[in-house]
Amino acid sequence: MDRAIAIDVSRLCKSYENHKAVDDISFQVYSGEIFGLLGPNGAGKSTTLRTLITLLHPTSGSAAVFGHDTVREADLVRTLIGYVPQERAIDRFLTGREHLELLGALYHLTKEEAVKRIDELLTLVELNAHADRPAKTYSGGMKRKLDIACGLLPNPKILFLDEPTLGLDVQSRLRIWEYVRMLKARGLTVVMTTNYLDEADQLCDRLAIIDGGKIKTLGSPAELKIALGGDIVSLTLKETDRTAGLEAALKHQPAITSVRTTDKGLDIRVESPEKALPAILESANRLGCSIEFIQYNRPRLDDVFIAHTGRAITESVPQAEST
Amino acid sequence: MEHYRQEIGALTMRWVKRLSREKFSMLFTLVQPMLFWLIFFGNLFQRAADTQVTQAPNYISFLAAGVVVMTVLNNGLAGGVDLLFDKENGFLERLMSTPIHRSSVILSRFLFVMTITSLQVLVILGVAFLFDVHPATGLLGVATILLIGMMFGVGLTAISMAMAFSVKSHGDFFSVLGFLSLPMIFLSSALVPLAAMPGWMSFLAKFNPMTWAIDAVRPLILSGWSEALPHVGMVVVVMLVFDALCLYGGAKAFRRAMG
Structure with missing residues (x-):
């Protein structure tokens, strides 16, 4: 099947002083799919993600989003993507609505556009009732919802989620999964990193298992299991x-x-x-x-992971991840 | 250009909103510890300080210029703190993943820090006024003082931001900050004129840009234009060099952290 390519990563390397965080990886993400980067902490998945969202420059190789290079055409790429960072990137003194208003200005929306879109998003993530409370009063799940609303504000073609459910309770996790599936149904391409195997199994259409800066295997969860x-x-x-x-x-x-x-x-x-x-x-x-x-x-995805990396995902990695 | 204005406006308003949410912090931002130097230290040393040495009618009028510049120093050095927290909790990354001009975040911070610093300088001059310190050069002199403060503040804020982007943890940041500020004050003409210092201290103080700023602000408050102008001319040159160096270092640190 011939599918439109949303992201094209080609021979990407990113080195820091004395170690290679990402070591010559290539993959493509198709338009409209949920693509997962699965690996333990320090595997290089966050570095890969940060390169795709233009925050890091590759040491060598390249990455393109809808055909636009993430370094040379960074500004254009930034208008096409939404980003939900790993940390709760929330200003505790601002209200939920103010977060979205700030981002509205940074995406150069007019006031009318911004008001309309912010209302839609607050409804979508069910934060309407809490929109005008400072974010420091929010629960972990609410902060995550606000994070996602922030990522969706630019009306992106691709949404990047960095460890979307890290540290959330089970209910909030299921809720976030629901949102991600709904976004896919709306035609969005979603790229997420995770170190939860069940999350990758449940959510991703295709996933790449990354370890030590290299892609160990890539395919749909079912394909990967059958390959075993x-x-x-x-x-x-x-x-x-x-x-x-x-x-x-x-x-x-x-x-x-x-x-x-x-x-x-x-x-x-x-x-x-x-x-x-x-x-x-x-x-x-x-x-x-x-x-x-x-x-x-x-076979579970755990078995796939162990088969390709030689250890379980919970075992620690020898090298610590830098950025 | 329209976009640039929109970005900087929104980012600057964020700092204002944050400050206004913290009622206590806002109060203590305006009524800040520097006032204690003026009120307590100024009055405490009224008789201990020799007017022959200070060349001022009283110690508090001598100290006013020092306290003004100390305020600029503290604000400038702390100017990068909020960016440090933004960097640590990922907010900065979120901002930088939007299609904004790379300099907007930094410019908004400069704008905010300079505004707050100017307000504080005005409060200090106001309190000094209550202690009968009337600026000899009038309102134009006050405007000149604010300008000198801003020129010094830009460089300091740039240093602070450079540190915020380079340090590994905020513990490091505050250690360096705490270490820097007191020697900067003692090795300047803030508390004692250079002529009355031990030789080695006055030698070091000459290399402190703070000394140059104080030596220009002081005659603006105490003497008048004819005495102040040469110093003002001098400090403008010194500050241009100082700012250029700091901004260069700051830009480098920023590019390293963001690239």
Whole structure:
């Protein structure tokens, strides 16, 4: 399928004095998708994001937003994007409305335009009732909502979210996810960084796993999981003497990729469990194997992450991230 | 140009709004500690200070010029603090990701700091007036004092912003700030004229731009135009050099932090 390209990153490198924060990465983001940069702290995802929003200049390589270079055409790029920073970038003395008014002036909206858009946004993020209270009285979730409203104020074609749900309670997280899905439905392209695997799994159409400044793998969550070899059905058999026979019978079934003997029974990798399970049960029946226990494991994004980086996402990275 | 004005206007109003939200802070911004120097130190040393040495009718009238410039010093050196906090909580990044002219944020800060400083200088001159210190050069002299204050303040604010953009943590910023301000005051003609200082101190004080500012403000308050003009001419030259150096350093730090 030929899709419009919203972001084109080509051989991007960003080095600081003695380490490479981003080391020769290339990827494209399609228009209208939710694209995730997933990785532990210090992996280089924030550096990549900051380059895309024109705040950092690449050491080498380039990044383009809708065909416009983020360095040479920075001003133009800035009019196309909205940014929701990682920190709660809130001025605690200003009210929610004043935040949006300030940004309205910085995006050079006229007063009428600004008033109209601010009203729409406050309604969208359900902050109408609190719009005229200083932001220091806001809860964490409300601040995040204001953050998102600020990011949407320029009516951007692409919204960048840096760790959108970091430190939020479960309810607020689900609410933010809802907003992001709604924005996608409106045709917005969303690029987000996260170090929550479930967030990437739930939200992203495609994602890149970044570690040590390099992209380890890239694809949709489903593709990445399938690339690991598909789902696993584990059988525990009552008598293990017929295991070899069952293994031979299953090996050439269409929906089954591989069969491996374990000490209790069999581990069967399957392409689609819907087709494989009846075949497995039928074969077991025919050969008179009685099954004690069936376990069915779908690989999680955690498994993908571990497979590509050699460790779990919660384990710390040797190098600390600078900016 | 229209856009530039809109940006700077909105960003400057943000600083004003912030100040007006903090009622206490606003009160103490206008009635600031520098007044204590004038009122208490000025009166305390009334008899201890030798009028032969100070060449002024009384110590408080001698000290007024010093307190005016000390106010400029403190405001200028603290001028970058809010940008430091903006940098730390990500607000600056949010501002810089908008299509504004790169200098707008900084210019708005200069505008705000200079305005507040001028107001404070006026309060100090007003209080001095109550203690019978009447500027010899009149309103035009007061305007000249404000101008000198602003020229000095621009350089100081630039230093402060450069530090705000360069330091790793705000702890560092405040340590340097606390370390800088007192020697700047003691090694200047704020409290004692250069002639009455130990040789090594007066030698160092000559390299302090603050001395030049005070030596121009003082005759504007005490003597009159004929005595003040050469000093005013001199301080304008010194401040142009000082500002150029500070702005160059500030611009460099800003570009490093933002690029």
